[in-house]
Amino acid sequence: MHESPRLDATLAALVDPTRRAILARLAKGETTINELAAPFPISQPAISRHIRVLEQAGLIQRRVDGTRRPCRLTPGALDELDSYLAMLRKGMERSYERLDQLLARMPPGKDKP
């Protein structure tokens, strides 16, 4: 297995529910910070801090469009996470395979507590 600082940054960024909600909004398309902040009961500076964390993790990008600075998801930014999660999915299935084997070894159970 390899060291993966980018994955560390991705997971650290995703651990916050507001940041996940921001990503969910951006998954629908590019938008401005004002529009992003609207649905959240927190201040725009707080949203801007979340945006900065996501930007530093490489998950989103901002561009200049006249006076606007719209945000968008970085294409491919979640690829590494996807492959990590595929590995985790195998981990969950591995747990259940172990449980299958454990159940096969258990003496016959009664369906009463």
Added chain:
Amino acid sequence: MSKLTLQREGDTGVVITRRFAAPPADVFRAHTEPALLQQWCLGPDGWTMPACICDARPGGKIRYEWRNASGAGFHLTGEFIEVLAPHRIVHVERMHLPDPTPDNRVETTFTADGSGTLMVMRMALPDHATREAMLATGMADGMEVGYARLDRCWSK
């Protein structure tokens, strides 16, 4: 046995199902007795659960600690809300990364299915946006939400 399935339910839910070739009583025990959990609830090969608290009664505590050979680890805590052996468990859980993730409310049922058991886990995420974000990033895979916290030290 069957592969697990995973789908959205309502605005904030995720449902996971899987079948087991044992009656509900055995599957229930495997999900509530520490000595059994420590044998299977380990995720990928190479991990162990050196500490397991599973006080399966309403209000009872849950604490699972996982470690790998190189010393990396993480833990999960939770509390039981309802425990109706051998058919139904409701609990809340959160992973520690070390910061706790939002509480995930999980309802697990074990229903007789021929000579085996159908397990259905319903997970209630805090809100629609969180659920969608998790699905969008592949993170809503129920228990994998847990495993996703597994470790930033996976590779260290």
